[in-house]
Amino acid sequence: MGAQLRVYKRRIKSVTATKKITKAMEMIAASRVVKAQRKVQASTPYATELTRAVTAVATGANDKHPLTTEAENPVRAAVLLLSSDRGLAGAFNSNAIKAAEKLTAKLEGEGREVTVYVVGRRGIAHYNFRERKLAGTWTGFTDQPSYGDAKTIAAPLIEAIEKDTAEGGVDELHIVYTEFVSMMTQTAVEARLLPLSLDEVAKEAGDKDTLRPLYDFEPSAEDVLDALLPRYVESRIYNALLQSAASKHAATRRAMKSATDNAGDLINNLSRLANAARQAEITQEISEIVGGTAALADATAGSDK
């Protein structure tokens, strides 16, 4: 076998092995997307009920809660970025990080001090590489987040927002995550989580019946709101985590699918080149044999004379 042919054969073998791996990753990601989507759906009843309850209290109580009142001149804002622990997901993480950076720049432009909280190793690596301070980081659950994870994230954030601005508390909380639109589309979105705008919550609840019942609060409207709002924030963060996980798996699936396709193309090209090299080799061998016999025939014909 010629040297050229051997090189092609070796490359085909290695690309085939890569293709097998990417194909497997694609299929794993595809099954995880379905699972993650199911989790999003399973969490919906709780979120809807909670939203309805928040709307009910909001209309019943005269709201003066730290989580719903807007600061007159906000000086500090927190940004929570949801990235993933693992890469190989196309532009998933870079899109989310870019959206967070854009939001940070915008908030800083408005004269606010921005503290950043990050979920997921990829996002943390981005900030650490640039030696920028992070107020809080969480890792290890981005593939399959649980409600407990959302709680651990929410706790310090709520604490920070309840603290007075003068003592280092924040006035606003923004969240940047990747929304799962469909299998093909996932978009990085930013949303202001706190202070909560109760009008928007009401809109989200799909206010059909404008005349809501007059609730009896147990123990009191303020206490209910006190207990309800942190839960609402947690549930929003939980939903964002789940969407982000589903998006990540969808992005991985897509990235791995194109990797598999590319590997297939590469194998096709390489086998064509290998075939051409093999044929060239054969042609050369034939012409060598033909040339050899012709020379031999000439030599014997000459000696006869």
Added chain:
Amino acid sequence: MAAELHVELVAADRSVWSGEATLVIARTTSGDIGVMPGHQPLLGVLESGPVTIRTSEGATVVAAVHGGFISFADDKLSLLAEICELADEIDAQRAERALERAKSDSDAAAERRADVRLRAVAVR
């Protein structure tokens, strides 16, 4: 037939139970409360503890609820809890072991969780 109320028992990550009932008893921060059809609209904060639902078929469903809310309007009652299990799903022996472990580790939260589970099983 007596009037019924529709109950939705939902945990943060799943819907636990839903169906028609004639009476729901839950413990709010200001005491036990029983809700029957036609009750006035209510929104309350739940204590950790067992919730008893008497279904319209006469059966009794007991669930352990770890914090959460009760909301009732228009004969629709929803019980929201971060963690919520039906008594049938609870492994009593495991809960007992967890309770003892929590006591020896003096882990108050775990102790409370195990205690709530055991109380729910006891009610059943």
